[in-house]
Amino acid sequence: xxxxxxxxxxxxxxxxxxxxxxxxxxxxxxxxxxxxxxxxxxxxxxxxxxxxxxxxxxxxxxxxxxxxxxxxxxxxxxxxxxxxxxxxxxxxxxxxxxxxxxxxxxxxxxxxxxxxxxxxxxxxxxxxxxxxxxxxxxxxxxxxx
Amino acid sequence: xxxxxxxxxxxxxxxxxxxxxxxxxxxxxxxxxxxxxxxxxxxxxxxxxxxxxxxxxxxxxxxxxxxxxxxxxxxxxxxxxxxxxxxxxxxxxxxxxxxxxxxxxxxxxxxxxxxxxxxxxxxxxxxxxxxxxxxxxxxxxxxxx
DNA sequence: CTGTCATAATAGAATTATTCTAAACTGATT
DNA sequence: AATCAGTTTAGAATAATTCTATTATGACAG
Ligand SMILES: [Mn+2]
Ligand SMILES: [Mn+2]
Ligand SMILES: [Zn+2]
Ligand SMILES: [Zn+2]
Numbered sequence: 001x002x003x004x005x006x007x008x009x010x011x012x013x014x015x016x017x018x019x020x021x022x023x024x025x026x027x028x029x030x031x032x033x034x035x036x037x038x039x040x041x042x043x044x045x046x047x048x049x050x051x052x053x054x055x056x057x058x059x060x061x062x063x064x065x066x067x068x069x070x071x072x073x074x075x076x077x078x079x080x081x082x083x084x085x086x087x088x089x090x091x092x093x094x095x096x097x098x099x100x101x102x103x104x105x106x107x108x109x110x111x112x113x114x115x116x117x118x119x120x121x122x123x124x125x126x127x128x129x130x131x132x133x134x135x136x137x138x139x140x141x142x143x144x145x
Numbered sequence: 146x147x148x149x150x151x152x153x154x155x156x157x158x159x160x161x162x163x164x165x166x167x168x169x170x171x172x173x174x175x176x177x178x179x180x181x182x183x184x185x186x187x188x189x190x191x192x193x194x195x196x197x198x199x200x201x202x203x204x205x206x207x208x209x210x211x212x213x214x215x216x217x218x219x220x221x222x223x224x225x226x227x228x229x230x231x232x233x234x235x236x237x238x239x240x241x242x243x244x245x246x247x248x249x250x251x252x253x254x255x256x257x258x259x260x261x262x263x264x265x266x267x268x269x270x271x272x273x274x275x276x277x278x279x280x281x282x283x284x285x286x287x288x289x290x
Numbered sequence: 291c292t293g294t295c296a297t298a299a300t301a302g303a304a305t306t307a308t309t310c311t312a313a314a315c316t317g318a319t320t
Numbered sequence: 321a322a323t324c325a326g327t328t329t330a331g332a333a334t335a336a337t338t339c340t341a342t343t344a345t346g347a348c349a350g
Contacts, residue, residue: 026317028327048308063329068308082232084283088337089307090232102271105278113269122263123284126247127256130286137282138229139268141275171346173298193337208300213337233308234336292350299344310333320323 012040023077030062034070038080043095045083045110046071051092083110085138100137113139157185168222175207179215183225188240190228190255191216196237228255230283245282258284 016035020027027035037055038044052067071092074080083091085103091110098115120135161180165172172180182200183189191199197212216237219225228236230248236255243260265280 026326028317030328065309065330066328069328084229084232087227087229087232087235102275104275111272117269118265118267120263120265120282124258124262126284126286129289130247130249131289133250133285133287135282135284137265137280139271139280140278141271142278144274144276171297173346175299194335210301210338211299214299294349295345295347297344297346300342302340304337304339306335306337308334308336311329311331313329315326315328316324317326318324320321 012036015039019079023074023079025073025077030060030066031070031073033058033060033062034067035074035079038074038094043093043112045091045093047089047091084136085110085140100139102139102141105140105142113137157181160184164224168219168224170218170222175205175211176215176218178203178205178207179212180219180224183219183239188238188257190236190238192234192236229281230255230285245284247284247286250285250287258282 013032013036016032016039017027019039020031020035025031033055034051037051037058038046048064048067048071051071052062052064055062055067071080075082075092078096080092080094081096083093083101085091085101086108089108093110095112100113100115100118102111102113103109104111118137120137123132123135126132158177158181161177161184162172164184165176165180170176178200179196182196182203183191193209193213193216196216197207197209200207200212216225220227220237223241225237225239226241228238228246230236230246231253234253238255240257245258245260245263247256247258248254249256263282265282268277268280271277
């Protein structure tokens with residue numbers, strides 16, 4: 001392991017610790033590893049199962065239950081958002097900003113659509129006593145032909 | 146049972162039979178009952194479990210497996226559409242036309258938004274090789290305060 | 291009508307995603 | 321170093337949905 005790699009790893013770690021502390025979450029071993037995997041690099045969309053597989057594949061010992069707990073804690077802390085596109089599977093998104101999604105039905109993958117690219121107009125007044133929490137747009141795409 | 150009620154029931158039945166035949170589905174006892182419940186009266190949003198409960202409550206003998214099968218067959222035949230709003234529950238919609246939804250997160254209920262009221266603009270070109278299948282908008286609402 | 295056959299219905303088992311439980315562990319603080 | 325609330329974990333439990341193997345039933349030919 002080169003000096004640069006060691007330094008980059010240390011930086012990613014420090015950043016993950018800071019992020020957890022800021023969210024009021026104790027930076028435990030598994031939370032740290034999950035945070036590093038989720039928040040190092042570009043935004044991503046993960047499934048509990050696939051994040052667990054990835055982290056376990058990287059040699060870290062975490063249970064699937066902890067992955068579920070952690071994803072929900074991160075979501076509660078505003079570090080992640082849930083995306084509902086598939087009745088059979090829950091997705092978590094590291095991009096918590098204003099944006100929407102393409103959903104590739106065949107692949108089961110999500111692609112971001114920037115929030116300033118897309119707009120929804122003509123949403124009626126919600127029934128009285130109710131407030132709009134959010135407006136989700138899912139553009140479902142399939143292979144042509 | 147009055148003469149009018151008998152006639153209305155017979156009409157609803159004939160209509161259900163016609164609808165199934167048109168869809169190429171054999172009008173069996175349970176398909177007929179389910180079709181009558183689904184398509185008599187205004188459009189509705191149902192869950193397999195709740196439709197099963199309703200039909201069984203009305204004294205009809207149908208299994209939950211058959212309700213699932215039938216909902217999927219109806220969907221395949223274009224008589225229903227599926228709506229994904231809740232990771233834990235699948236909804237089926239008798240309104241197959243162009244429209245969107247309010248989703249009342251607390252109640253777990255859907256309310257239609259007419260397709261000509263709402264518009265989505267600025268959807269980017271999908272990645273090459275992919276075609277847009279449909280654009281779903283879900284307006285999530287919660288109790289105020 | 292009746293017999294035949296492809297289709298459909300059914301109970302119950304199985305599967306899958308997710309949550310719960312209760313016990314063992316560990317990060318922070320003293 | 322001792323303490324303890326917060327955390328992790330395996331495995332059991334739950335809930336929605338699908339599968340399987342068997343039984344029943346529409347459609348229709350004779
Ligand atoms: Mn499910
Ligand atoms: Mn869920
Ligand atoms: Zn996203
Ligand atoms: Zn609808």
